[in-house]
Amino acid sequence: MFHRIRRRRAAETSELQHRSYEAYQRMAGQVPPEVERLRTTQQPTEPAPAVDDFLPPELRVPSHDQLDGRMMPWTQPIILDGEVVACAECGAYRDWLILSTRDQIWLRCRQGHQQRETRLDTAWYNRHAGPADAHHATFEDCLRHLGH
Incomplete structure (x- = not known):
């Protein structure tokens, strides 16, 4: 059936x-x-003139290939694998500058000590970094801008 x-x-x-x-x-x-x-009602028109639709130079942002590195302030303690990251030289554990350069992450304390952090990567940095508010010609200019 x-x-x-x-x-x-x-x-x-x-x-x-x-x-x-x-x-x-x-x-x-x-x-x-x-x-x-x-x-039938449309008249053929002249092609539109080619216009440079790129942003003017003062509004363009350099790509990551054109930058030597990026940095951002990080005021909270950094906890990785259940452990608070501290400066190897002075023991500071907060108020960091996080530097991203050549696919490496570096931490810089307020005293100017730098240490490479292998447990962080560029993807972590990109997830936590906001948009850049300024571009600087030298490392020292950037440190001054961020108050270090």
């Missing part, structure tokens, strides 16, 4: 598909009259 129902449904489906395909074939070459009317 169920095989008869399945055959009947399959036949109904194929008939519906066949009718849909025939309707599609009839409409395939037709164009709506509104489109034809618009084509």
Whole structure:
């Protein structure tokens, strides 16, 4: 009994598909009259002049390839693997500058001691860094800008 129902449904489906395909074939070459009317009323225009759509130089931001590195302030303690990261020389554990350069992350304490942090990577830095608010020509200018 169920095989008869399945055959009947399959036949109904194929008939519906066949009718849909025939309707599609009839409409395939037709164009709506509104489109034809618009084509006849439109006049060919001159091509638009090529315009430099790039930002002016003062608004352009250098790409990561053009920068020697980036840095951001980090006032909270950094906890990695359940351990508070402290400066190896003075023991400071907060108020860091985090430097990202050449796919390495460096931590700089307020006293100016720097240590490489291998447990952090550039992806971590990119997730936590906000947009750059300034670009500096030298490392010292950047330190001054960030108050270190």
